[in-house]
Each structure stands twice: as structure tokens, then as C-alpha cells.
Amino acid sequence: MSRRLEPQDLYAIKLVEDPQIAPDGERIAYVKAEIDRQTYDYHRSIWVITVDGTQGRRYTAGDNDTTPRWSPDGRSLAFLRAPAGEVKPKNEDERDRGIAKAQLWVLPADGGEARQLTRAREGVGEPEWSPDGAFIVYSAEVGxxxxxxxxxxxxxxxxxxxxxxxxxxxxxxxxxxxxxxRRSHLFRIAVGGGEPEQLTDGDWDDGSPAFSPDGRQIAFTSDRSEERWSWPANDIWVLDVPTKRLTRLTDETVYAGSPAWSPDGRRLAFTASPRRHEDGYTDLMVAQADRPGSVRRLTENFSPTFADTCIDDQRAFHGSPHLYWSPDGARVYSQAAGRGATLIYAAPSGGGIPRAVVEGQCRVYGFSMDRERRRMALAISDPSTPGDLFVQGTAEGGQTARLTDLNDELFRQVELARPEEFSFTGAEGWDIQGWIIQPSPHPNPHPQAGEGKSERPPAILEIHGGPMAMYGWSFFFEFQLLASHGYAVVYTNPRGSTGYGRDFSAAVSHDWGGKDFEDIMAGLDAAVARGWIDPQRLGVAGGSYGGYMTNWAIGHTDRFKAAVTMRCVSNLASIFGTGDLDWILTIDMMDGVPWKNLDWLMDRSPITYVEKITTPLLILHSDRDLRCPISEGEQMFTALKLLGREVRMVRFEGQSHDLSRSGHPRSRVIRLRHIVGWFISHIRTEVIRPKGELARAGAAGE
Structure with missing residues (x-):
């Protein structure tokens, strides 16, 4: 008999990360990520499996081995190794050797002893092999x-x-x-060992290196503009290795992603979004490698955005897509996110409509291709799959084959709910996409559960962050947890979300709390009108921009019986100057600064409407959140306490904005306990837990 999913089940979740298929397409190296329940450490190890799934084994012995990269001949594997937990050097020698940081290692593909190549004080990242296999280029911080x-x-x-x-x-x-x-720069080191050679220098950051097919040039990203410390972005640069001559290909108006060389070495493909006045859309672009100003946009009117913008609570930001050219240079393969799914597309390099190569209701959050572009290794999540390894051929009609099932043991014990997609009409008649997860049947209902039971379940409205991101067909532990405790979960992609074209995502600019709020509430109204949920038992929750919108919602309606706001924004004037990039929010997103536009910023600030809030509010915030500083949550807590309203604040020490996705495992579990416990204590559900049980377990972190 199945049981209910519980917060502590998060400890059992295992994930595939960074799948790398060998050049000959016969083996795949990938990272297996899991949580050590005793130490609360994340452990990562590299595994290798054949593409037919018959032979798989652990490949490295470290507790935190990541970033596997095959040599061009497939005979060696480079990777990064770091300590699993926090390690502090005991003396200057250990500090200078970077014992607490990630270092570059190389291991024979058929087994043998791994060799450490670097001992950089601040560690290294982004390793890439030279085409002849003699060198590896990487990035490292200096200063x-x-x-x-x-x-x-x-x-x-x-x-x-x-x-x-x-x-x-x-x-x-x-x-x-x-x-x-410190600044990040590029280095190269001989695979046989020796001292690394620093290739770039200066008061800027260089990264995402890619060797040209002949090995004489390295394309990379760097922001060397005068605006780099106020409006950070990246340009595409090319370094001629023998002469050290540098060429900038883009014009300092874009935020460029990782470059990829065409097979003939004449062109570079990359993704890019605007440096200023973000519109939520990432284009696929191509430039002549020897001609500055030759950038062409390939995806002018294509709705999916060329980035993995799908949100879940199993992984943090994964960077720009890694691009691959077809052997004849006619196509560029990339991830792109649209209508809730992140898929793989082949875009004509001369322009035209991209074709979906990997399809389905899923999120492809990592992929790589073999040398001949015959096969792809895929890391995929869907509503019942936190993250597993798949393989697929690139020929039209190719079928996706699953190679791992890392969470089979857990999911044989618990029952997961399947989202149902729906559409509804938002503000101005716009068509909006949404989902509902109906609560899972409870295997052992409490004896009181039938008393006063409604035919329609209570529901939690979840609002995503960004706002230029999207909910989609990915596994969301928090949603499944709420469903297992008797709540329907309604979640939508209002205007401002990505995946529906440039105009749709840009529509939220200068209008937070406007038509985006109308869209969100229209989605909830649609679920009520269709008889799916009980309109008298509603809750609301969200993080980041979703936390802003949660605060905004309870200041503008009393429909919700309880609310949970996470890593929120409450005051668009006071956040200015307190976070890592908050001036971009107020100036580019809201078109205002406090000394000129205070009335406007306060008009769109939830704190302005705090006297109208009667909904019991739980505030969850990390004390090292630099994106939405904890002062934003503190303002809401202080105001509501002074007003005598029901409010509780939970502070997570040492955690960042990404607590829910990559924070300390114990803190993540306690966070989940607080969320479900808050709703259970305020919104009756057909699943009833003894009073205080969740709180006691949460405090113990068990």
C-alpha cells in the first residue's frame, strides 16, 4: 500500500546532472547527486553507462566530483573534484593549494588512477579540451x-x-x-601536467571558453564595457592563442551566453538577451568569427525562448544552453523553453523555423551530443521524474530511451499526482496557460476526515518567481507534498512568463501588480468556475516575484484563508540599494528610482496596503538572500505584528535566495514542514494530522 509523501522524503531524492556523451556516442558520463542524511551534505559522483543501458558503474570515488568532460579521442575524462562539506585550510600552504576548492583532475576512460592537474588557490571551473587533446582550458579567479x-x-x-x-x-x-x-580569467594547462598558463587578464571576468576546431583560437564571454559594474552583461570575444590578439564580436548591447564554433571554424553561435530593459526573451544568434558586427538573429518570431527558464525546486540556475552545430554547419541544436516545456530544437543556421528534436511534456535541463550528432544524452524531469538520464537519436522520429530510474524505490512507496493542463482568459482577453494538481487519494484517512467533507478540495494558488520564468512539466516536490496532504495546487504562467513570445514576457515591465495580478486571479477563478476546487478553502504561496505577488494579493483581496510568502519583495523603494542587483529591478523593470518616483514605487509596493491584510501570513526568508534581502520580509513581519495580525516569520541562517532548490538539506526540509503545517493549521483538508506533529518534526529537522 502506498503512503503519503512527507517533507523528509526530500532527503531520498537523487538526481542526474550534466550528462556528457562520449565522442563516439557509445557511453555517457553523468553526475549523480544525492543527500547524505547523516551529515546533511550533498554528495556528487560521476557514473558512466553504455547507451544501451546494460553497463553502468560509478566512475569516481570522491564525494563531490562534477563536470565530466570527455577528451576528443574518448580515452580520458576530465572532471572537477571538491570537498563535499565545508573545509577550512589550516595554514597558508593549504590555502594556496586550494584544498577547499574545486580542482581539475583527469582519469583514464577505461579505469585507473585519477591525476590532479591544478592546485589553484580559488579553485577552477569550466574545463574544455583542446581539439588535439593536449591541453585543457579553464576559468579561475585571481586577485x-x-x-x-x-x-x-x-x-x-x-x-x-x-x-x-x-x-x-x-x-x-x-x-x-x-x-x-577577484576576477575570473582563462588558463590552459597541459594534460601531461606542468604549470598553467594564464591567457587573459584585466579588471573584468572571462568565462565559457570554447576552442576553435583547429585549436588556434578560443571564443569566450567577457564584459569589458564601461557599464560592467552597473549593468553587467557579456560579449563574445575571440582570442588568437599564438598571438594573444583579441577580437570582440558583439556590440556591448547584449548579454551573451556560451559560444559554439561551427565545424569549419568560420562562425560562432550563441544565445543572447538585451543588456538593458530585459524583455524575457533569449535569442539564438550567429556571427562570423573574424568579423565584428556581423551578428545575425536566427529566432526573430519564434515563441520559445532559447534558455531553460522552467522553474522547479530540484535545481538552481543552469546557465546558458550549450550549443551544438550539425556536422555540415546547417543547423544549431539548443534547449528552448515554450509553453511549460524545455525541449531540444534544431535551428537552421541561415535562419528559418526551428524544429523540435526532443518533444514531450517535460523539462530537458541538460544535454550533450556525440561527435557526429547522431545521439543525444539528456537529463530530463517531468511531473513524476525529479531528474533521470535518457538517450535519443537525432534522426526524425527518434525515440527517447530511459537509462536510469534513480528514485524508483521512493516512488514505489508514495503516490504522485499528475498535473492537468488548462487554459483560461486573462486580462485584455489574453490566453493564459495553467495547471492543476488534484490531491492524491489518502491511503489511511483520519477518522475525522469525513466530517463536513466538501466534494471539492481546498486549493493552494502557487505563483512563480522571475517574473520572467515559467512553470511547466517538471517535478515539483512542494506541489506534490501539498497534493499528498489533501490540497489541489493551481499554478499558472501569467503575462511576464517566458515561453510565449517576446511581447508576452515583456508585458510585465513597469506593471508589477497590474495586469499580471489580473491574470493570476483569473486562473484561480477559472479553476473555481469549473468546479475543481472549494472557493471557501483557498491559500496562496510564492517566492521572489511570487512572494511579491503573494503579498500583493493578500493586500488586495480577502479570499485566501492563509498565505506563505518566501524570499519576498515588499517595498520597491527600500529594496533599492540593499541587494545584489536591485537597481535593475527598480529602474529597468519598474521605470523608477526612489528620489524621483517614490509615489509610483510605493503605489506598487505591497507594504503600502499592509493595513488591509487580514490573511494569516507565514514569512520564510534566508538571512543571506542578496537578491531579495531579508529586510523585505522583516518589514512585512514588523508591520503586521504592530497591527495585531496573525503573522509568523521563519529565518534560515546562512542560506541564499536559492534555499528551496540548493540550500542546506535540513533547512529545505524544515521549510517544507512549515509550508504544509501552516496551511493545515488554517485550511481544513480531508487529510488531518495531529496538532503539533509537523511543527515538532520540523524543529528537529527529521
């Missing part, structure tokens, strides 16, 4: 700390508070902290 004595104090068992002197606007980044002290 001195602002306050060396304070940084090194722990090496001598002392505590010295740092004193920071800051003279640039962009100086922090969520999930990382201070970024103004």
Missing part, C-alpha cells in the same frame, strides 16, 4: 582580498573583522557573496 589580515585570521586561530572599501556599484552576488575583489 587579492580587500583585507588580507582578516581573511587569513582563521589560519592562526584568530578572529579579525574585515574592513571593506568599495567603489563599484555591483559588488555582491547572491549565493556567492562579495565579488569585487
Amino acid at each position: 587579492e582580498p580587500d583585507d588580507p589580515e582578516a581573511e587569513d585570521a582563521s589560519l592562526h586561530d584568530r578572529r579579525v573583522p574585515a574592513v571593506r572599501t568599495i567603489d563599484r556599484l555591483w559588488n555582491r552576488f547572491d549565493g556567492k557573496g562579495w565579488i569585487y575583489e
Whole structure:
């Protein structure tokens, strides 16, 4: 008999990450990610499996091995190895060797001893092989700390508070902290060993390296514009390795993703979005490798955006898509997100309508292709699959074959609910996509569950962050958890969401709390009108922009019996200057600054309407959230407490904006317990838990 999904089941979830198919297309290396329940550490190991799924084994022995990359001849595998938990160097020698950071290793493909190639003080990333297999290029940070004595104090068992002197606007980044002290540059190292050679330098960051087919050039991303510390972005640059000559191909108006060379070495493909005034759309572009200003957009009127913008709670941001050219240079393969699905498309390199190569109701969150572009290794999630490995041929009509089922044991015990897609009419008659997850049948209902039972279940309206992102056909633990406890879950993609074309995603700009709110409420109204949910038992929840909209909703309607706001925005004036990139929100997204447009920003700030809030509110916020600083949640908590309203705040120490996706495992589980416990305590469900049980378990982190 199946049981109900519980918050602690998150500890059992295993995921496939970064699938890399060998050049000959016969084997796939991938990362298996899981949680060590005893230490609360994330463990990652590299596995290799044949494409027919008959032979699979663990390939590396480390506890945090990632980023597998096959050599061009398929005889070696490069990867990054780092400690699984927090490791602090004991002395200057350990610090300088980077023992606490990710380092580059190489391992024979058929087994043998792994060799460590780098010992960089700040660690390394983004390894890429040269075409002849003789070198590996990578990125690494260089530079001195602002306050060396304070940084090194722990090496001598002392505590010295740092004193920071800051003279640039962009100086922090969520999930990382201070970024103004060091710069990321490109290095190359011989596979046989030796000292690395630094290839780039300067007061800017270089990354995403890609060798040209002849190995003489390296394309990479870098922002060397005058605006790099105020409106950060990336251009495409080309380095001629023998002469060190540099060429910038883009015009400093775009935010470019990782470049990919055409087979003849004459063109580069990359994705790009606007540097300023983001419209939520990422284009696929091509440029002549030797001609600045030759950039062509391939995807002018294509609705899916060329980025994986699908949101779930199993993985954080994955960067720009890795692009692949067909052997004849006629097509470029890329991920693109549209109508709730992230799929693989083949776009004609001369322009034209892209063709879906991998289809279905799913999220392809990682992929790679073999040398001849005959096969693809795919990391796929769908509503019943947190993240597994698949393989598919590129020929038309190719079938996707599943190679792993990492969560089979867990899902034999619990029953998952399947989302049902629906559409409805939003503001101005726009067609909007949404989903509803109906509550799972409870295997052992409480004896009181039948008393006063409604034919229609209670429902939680979930609102996604971004706002330029999308809900879709991916596994969402939080949604399944709510469904297993008796709640329907309604979630939609209102205007501002990605995947429906440039105009749709751009429509939210300068209008937070306007027609986007109308769209969201119209989706809820549609679910009520179709008889799916009980209009008297409604809750609302959301994070980031979804937290803003949760706050906004309960300040403009009393329809909800309970609300959960996470990593929220409450005041569009006070967030200015307190986060890592908040000036972009107020200036580009809301067209205002506090000293000129205070009335406008406050008019669209949920805190302005706090006196109207009567809905019991749970506030979840991380104290190291630099994207939406914790002061945003504190303002809501303080105001509601002073007004005598029901409010509770849960603070997560040491966690960032991505708590729900990649935060400390124990904190993630406790977060889930608070969410479901809050709704159970305020909205009757046919699944009744003894009072206090969830709170006690949550406090213990069990």
C-alpha cells in the first residue's frame, strides 16, 4: 500500500546532472547527486553507462566530483573534484593549494588512477579540451582580498573583522557573496601536467571558453564595457592563442551566453538577451568569427525562448544552453523553453523555423551530443521524474530511451499526482496557460476526515518567481507534498512568463501588480468556475516575484484563508540599494528610482496596503538572500505584528535566495514542514494530522 509523501522524503531524492556523451556516442558520463542524511551534505559522483543501458558503474570515488568532460579521442575524462562539506585550510600552504576548492583532475576512460592537474588557490571551473587533446582550458579567479589580515585570521586561530572599501556599484552576488575583489580569467594547462598558463587578464571576468576546431583560437564571454559594474552583461570575444590578439564580436548591447564554433571554424553561435530593459526573451544568434558586427538573429518570431527558464525546486540556475552545430554547419541544436516545456530544437543556421528534436511534456535541463550528432544524452524531469538520464537519436522520429530510474524505490512507496493542463482568459482577453494538481487519494484517512467533507478540495494558488520564468512539466516536490496532504495546487504562467513570445514576457515591465495580478486571479477563478476546487478553502504561496505577488494579493483581496510568502519583495523603494542587483529591478523593470518616483514605487509596493491584510501570513526568508534581502520580509513581519495580525516569520541562517532548490538539506526540509503545517493549521483538508506533529518534526529537522 502506498503512503503519503512527507517533507523528509526530500532527503531520498537523487538526481542526474550534466550528462556528457562520449565522442563516439557509445557511453555517457553523468553526475549523480544525492543527500547524505547523516551529515546533511550533498554528495556528487560521476557514473558512466553504455547507451544501451546494460553497463553502468560509478566512475569516481570522491564525494563531490562534477563536470565530466570527455577528451576528443574518448580515452580520458576530465572532471572537477571538491570537498563535499565545508573545509577550512589550516595554514597558508593549504590555502594556496586550494584544498577547499574545486580542482581539475583527469582519469583514464577505461579505469585507473585519477591525476590532479591544478592546485589553484580559488579553485577552477569550466574545463574544455583542446581539439588535439593536449591541453585543457579553464576559468579561475585571481586577485587579492580587500583585507588580507582578516581573511587569513582563521589560519592562526584568530578572529579579525574585515574592513571593506568599495567603489563599484555591483559588488555582491547572491549565493556567492562579495565579488569585487577577484576576477575570473582563462588558463590552459597541459594534460601531461606542468604549470598553467594564464591567457587573459584585466579588471573584468572571462568565462565559457570554447576552442576553435583547429585549436588556434578560443571564443569566450567577457564584459569589458564601461557599464560592467552597473549593468553587467557579456560579449563574445575571440582570442588568437599564438598571438594573444583579441577580437570582440558583439556590440556591448547584449548579454551573451556560451559560444559554439561551427565545424569549419568560420562562425560562432550563441544565445543572447538585451543588456538593458530585459524583455524575457533569449535569442539564438550567429556571427562570423573574424568579423565584428556581423551578428545575425536566427529566432526573430519564434515563441520559445532559447534558455531553460522552467522553474522547479530540484535545481538552481543552469546557465546558458550549450550549443551544438550539425556536422555540415546547417543547423544549431539548443534547449528552448515554450509553453511549460524545455525541449531540444534544431535551428537552421541561415535562419528559418526551428524544429523540435526532443518533444514531450517535460523539462530537458541538460544535454550533450556525440561527435557526429547522431545521439543525444539528456537529463530530463517531468511531473513524476525529479531528474533521470535518457538517450535519443537525432534522426526524425527518434525515440527517447530511459537509462536510469534513480528514485524508483521512493516512488514505489508514495503516490504522485499528475498535473492537468488548462487554459483560461486573462486580462485584455489574453490566453493564459495553467495547471492543476488534484490531491492524491489518502491511503489511511483520519477518522475525522469525513466530517463536513466538501466534494471539492481546498486549493493552494502557487505563483512563480522571475517574473520572467515559467512553470511547466517538471517535478515539483512542494506541489506534490501539498497534493499528498489533501490540497489541489493551481499554478499558472501569467503575462511576464517566458515561453510565449517576446511581447508576452515583456508585458510585465513597469506593471508589477497590474495586469499580471489580473491574470493570476483569473486562473484561480477559472479553476473555481469549473468546479475543481472549494472557493471557501483557498491559500496562496510564492517566492521572489511570487512572494511579491503573494503579498500583493493578500493586500488586495480577502479570499485566501492563509498565505506563505518566501524570499519576498515588499517595498520597491527600500529594496533599492540593499541587494545584489536591485537597481535593475527598480529602474529597468519598474521605470523608477526612489528620489524621483517614490509615489509610483510605493503605489506598487505591497507594504503600502499592509493595513488591509487580514490573511494569516507565514514569512520564510534566508538571512543571506542578496537578491531579495531579508529586510523585505522583516518589514512585512514588523508591520503586521504592530497591527495585531496573525503573522509568523521563519529565518534560515546562512542560506541564499536559492534555499528551496540548493540550500542546506535540513533547512529545505524544515521549510517544507512549515509550508504544509501552516496551511493545515488554517485550511481544513480531508487529510488531518495531529496538532503539533509537523511543527515538532520540523524543529528537529527529521
